[in-house]
């Protein structure tokens with residue numbers, strides 16, 4: 062790419078608003094696609110970043126619909142809605158017209174623009190590849206929290222996140238892809254976001270999926286202290302199922318070396334509670350009515366069913382988390398003992 066990119070975050074919640082704000086703060090062009098009160102607050106006064114080492118409100122352009130966006134060939138779409146919302150947001154934005162630098166319409170977004178799938182789990186890439194030509198998988202290691210409209214808590218400092226990134230599906234032009242990934246690294250790294258291009262990106266995503274089987278536990282229990290045995294059971298089952306299915310999981314040691322030496326830590330953020338949870342916990346805290354567990358624990362249950370293995374812990378967690386979201390329950394709706402009983406872990 063010989064022209065600066067604009068990063069268009071499709072579904073700018075915790076991750077999209079954090080990345081958008083951090084990039085905008087460094088002078089990069091961004092567009093945050095959001096909705097509801099969160100979109101209104103960001104459009105009126107910007108996004109407030111609450112980090113361990115700074116609090117700052119950054120002006121960001123916001124769009125709620127494609128006709129507010131004027132997409133061009135220099136745009137990079139970054140899918141950051143949660144997996145259950147991914148198809149809907151891509152359907153809406155994939156049909157948006159894209160213009161060249163002279164303002165001539167050159168095609169639809171899904172045919173012309175790169176789509177980075179910055180989601181947990183491994184299902185988002187197939188959802189995107191059904192709809193878009195040029196898809197990249199992203200393994201997102203970037204703890205952020207959205208509880209109040211317009212305000213995002215970024216828990217890492219000075220490093221904000223580590224992103225393993227690679228082409229998903231066949232690439233007709235690997236050199237163009239490498240050049241895009243290199244320009245993303247150049248744009249994102251000054252914002253504290255390390256970009257690690259890799260052909261093994263799905264292996265990183267599978268490794269992270271194993272860790273993310275704990276998301277449902279945080280969402281259900283609120284505080285997972287004293288429930289480490291349940292987290293361990295969910296992760297061990299996930300490791301066993303993915304291994305039995307011969308899926309390409311990056312090894313534990315390699316993953317540790319890839320994430321930890323970068324120095325990314327979950328640090329306390331001044332004025333914010335010490336006890337904050339991950340993305341699924343936030344869905345229940347915000348009462349969104351939906352949760353991503355079908356694509357996290359549910360991915361383990363699905364894989365197990367495909368190969369004829371049991372996965373009772375992850376299947377049980379999927380069902381309980383889905384019900385909690387549907388019924389509007391907040392984190393802490395069940396005790397660790399009740400959960401052990403429900404999952405047959407006693």
Ligand SMILES: NC(=O)C1=CN([C@@H]2O[C@H](COP(=O)(O)OP(=O)(O)OC[C@H]3O[C@@H](n4cnc5c(N)ncnc54)[C@H](OP(=O)(O)O)[C@@H]3O)[C@@H](O)[C@H]2O)C=CC1
Pocket residue numbers: 071072073074075076077094095096097099125141142143144146149150153179180181182201202203204205206207339340343349353
């Ligand atoms: N938060 C974190 O720390 C991390 C999250 N991840 C992963 O990143 C992905 C995103 O997570 P996260 O940022 O936490 O999720 P959020 O729910 O905070 O953000 C998604 C946002 O997209 C909005 N949205 C959904 N559909 C549309 C639409 N059609 N038009 C406009 N806006 C829309 C949602 O609005 P509404 O709320 O109204 O539905 C929400 O604000 C997930 O896969 C998650 O697992 C990965 C690593 C860390």
Ligand SMILES: CC(C)(CO)C(=O)C(=O)O
Pocket residue numbers: 181201202203204205273276338339340341
């Ligand atoms: C930040 C992290 C690793 C755990 O909280 C995450 O992936 C999530 O919140 O979904």
